[in-house]
Amino acid sequence: MKTISKTIQTNMSKYNYFLMAFLVAFSFSCSPEDGNDGAVGPAGPAGANGQDGNANVISSGWVEYDESNWSALTSEFGIEYRYYPLSVSTITQDIVDDGMVLVYNRFVISNTPASMLPYSGNITGGEQTLSFEIELNDLTIKMRNVSGSGDPGTFGGPGIAEYRYIIIPASGSGKTSNLNYSKMTYEEVINHFNLEL
Template sequence: MKAKKKLVRLLMVLMVSISIFSCSDGEDGATGPAGVDGIDGQNGQNGQDGQDGEDGQDGEPGSANVFYSNWIETELGSTINTQSASFDIEAPEIDSDILTEGIVLVFGRRVEINAGELESFTYQLPVSFFGARQQVYRATILTDSEIGSTAKIRIRVNSMDDTNVDDGNYIARYRYVIVPGGELIGSSSSSKSSNVNYSKMSYEEIKAQFNIPE
């Protein structure tokens, strides 16, 4: 009986072994579809870019076309035995456009010693002096017919009390400033109808307005 059981077990082991070794490999399956590409990784940081600075504010209008002369010494004498006298300053920058559209300002300066200190006083012409000195100083631009090839500014001093002028050097130096049409700075208008009245401004105000050096 035992011999019979051993024989059965032996046969079963043999059958299993034959079954394992007799099985053939199956055919390879079809290639599956390509997978979706992965997301690229982020580049490493090499330092962050700085933020752009804010735009600066626009500057105020400039005065590139405004002309100013040097200080010009007077040619009026210290002893004038008449009631008026004059001399001319050549101003070639004044043309027909300036005469019709622009503005010409003329300033006179006197210098005196006061308590040992040198002081200067600058006036826009015309200017009058009263008291012991009865004088008026004016500046006139010669008309088109008088200009010729070079424009001129005529400086004239007059006595106001029917006496001789005597001292014409009270104002010792002169300067003129030319403001072309369209360069009326400090106003919303670019024409001579501007509400800025330069003829009423002091020399210090004009100097600051147009960045004129001393």
């Protein structure tokens, strides 16, 4: 029994020695300093031009309100509104179904910063709310008194106030996913889509 055990130990020692010699030889044969680098290959063909991340986003720029564009006083579910209708052909059915429209307002006369609609404040005296709704090819800015009753009045003309809309398709650049634009400032949204202020 001792002879078999001694034979196994001797064979294991030879095996370990052989394995160590092999690993040392292999590590020297793979040295990175052994050869020179090859010549640089030719440049590949130019890739196709990609679209900007905001290629599908549509922005109106700032537009001055025209006081004559406000509708007559209209009742909607017992609340009295004035409407400011806009024809916007880029509000397609895909935008209505899956896209997003942001509308901003700013009062030039008082130098107030741009605010996303809905907006509430002293617009024509007292407290009014500006909101909007979209339909195929249409955007309507709506104004009412915060109380919901009475004529909110109208505003517009040179140097008074301006509106701007931004249309964001759902299938655009992927920039719309998981973002809450209502928590972003106007400047953050503009910078996000690389649009002009």
